[in-house]
Amino acid sequence: MLVSDIQAKLLIVDDLPENLLALEALIKREDRAVYKALSADEALSLLLQHEFALAILDVQMPGMNGFELAEMMRGTEKTKNIPIVFVSAAGREMNYAFKGYESGAVDFLHKPLDIHAVKSKVNVFVDLYRQRKAVKQQVEALEQSRREQEVLLAQLQVTQGELEHAVRMRDDFMSIVSHEVRTPLNGLILETQLRKMHLARDNAAAFTLDKMQAMVERDERQIQSLIRLIEDMLDVSRIRTGKLSIRPGQFDLSRLVSTLVETFAPQISAAQSSVNLSADSPVVGLWDEFRIEQVVSNLLTNALRYGAKSPIDVSVYVEGENAIVEVRDQGIGISEENQQRIFQQFERVSAKHAVAGLGLGLFISEQIVAAHGGKITVQSALGEGAVFRVSLPLAQNA
Incomplete structure (x- = not known):
């Protein structure tokens, strides 16, 4: 002005x-x-x-x-x-x-x-007033600009922090991916080289039916590991773009979990653990069976990974208007600080233990459960194990 x-x-x-x-x-x-x-x-x-x-x-x-x-x-x-x-x-x-x-x-x-004296003096005071007013407005404008710059600086600092965090996450992700993908690939490469060596030496004894069966099983495990890594990365991409597909269908949650526990028998044995299952009563609901199986698989995998070879308790039951799946382990536990971040992307439960996977399981699981209108929670303390609790609404089935 x-x-x-x-x-x-x-x-x-x-x-x-x-x-x-x-x-x-x-x-x-x-x-x-x-x-x-x-x-x-x-x-x-x-x-x-x-x-x-x-x-x-x-x-x-x-x-x-x-x-x-x-x-x-x-x-x-x-x-x-x-x-x-x-x-x-x-x-x-x-x-x-x-x-x-x-x-x-x-x-x-x-x-x-004196007419001229009056006019002159009034003009002087009016001009002084306007100049003071203009200076005051300029100071206020500068102060407002300073405050806006401070807000902008704070926003830029937050953005910078987010960008730095994103870069760290990207670097961590690439490091994890390269490591996790290399593990099954190395196994496949070694198996292939070994077979080529036997073939070059005409060593037919290396390809007996029993040995071939063991080779195929090893290959299948490595391939499944690669498929799971790729699926996890694809799921994250779908979640970010809002395209995570949920295809509800009616099924018995108790039966799904029971079948899954049976399927996990080799992993349970390899982890030197055991699973106590409580899923006697049918819990029928309208959910995406493939996605819910994915959630429970992630929870079982984590329980075996961090369960310190102790027994794992899995329960399926109805509570009010919700179906509940609980997975309880007696392992290393999770600190309160880590409980706030384990559902984020690329986060591991404990940096002190060697772990496999991309750190995406719980992030994807939470997104799947949320897409069903439910929630997933954790109760834990260091050295006291952990209880993961999935709650899925039954109301949609009426």
Whole structure:
């Protein structure tokens, strides 16, 4: 805003209406607003409502005179900085000017008024007011700009932190992927080289039915590991783009979990663990069977991985309007801090233990359960095992 665009309000106080009109005509312009008061009380009311660039006060008024009004203005926070010009018809010998300056006046005019002097002085005070106002607005604008820059800087710092975190996650992800993919690939490569060597030496004994069966089983495990890694990465991509497919169908959750536990028999044996299953009653619901199997598989895999070779308890039951699947292990447990992040991408339960996988299982599981309108929670403490609890709503089946 230009200085000339700032409107100035002027206050004139005189107990004689004709004096007010005459002074108003003298100082009024299009870029100014002139307010008139016939008494000190009326002036005080206007002073509380408006911000004035200048107050012109008649000294000799009935009731509260101009000096008393000025002293009251100087004692009030809102009005103490308004320039005051006194006007008096008394002769100079009464020393009113000295008393006026003592009351806080910036100038003193004697009647009859010098038209050019009045106009000139009012112009000076109006210009000073506009300049102060413009400077104040500029300071406020600078302060607002500073605050906005601070907010922007804070946002940039947050964004920088997020970008750095994303870069670390990317680097961690690439490191994990390269390691996890290399493991089954190395196994397949070694098996292939070994077979090529036997073939080159015409060693038919290396390809007996029993040995071929063992080879195929090893190959199948490595291939399944690769498929699972790829599926996990694809699921993350689907989740990010909102394209994770959920195809509900009616099935018995208890039967699904029982079958899954039987399927996990080789992994359970390899982990030197055991599973106690409580899933006697049918729990029928409308869910995506493939996706729920994926969730329970992830929980069983984690329980075997971190269960410290202790027994694992798996339960399926109904609680209120929800179907519940609980997987409880007696392993290393999860700290409270880690409980806040294990459902994030590429997070491992414990950095102190060698673990396999991309750290995506719990992240994907939580997204799948959420897509069903349910939730997955964990209760744990270090050294006290962990209980993962999946809750799926039954209401949609009515």
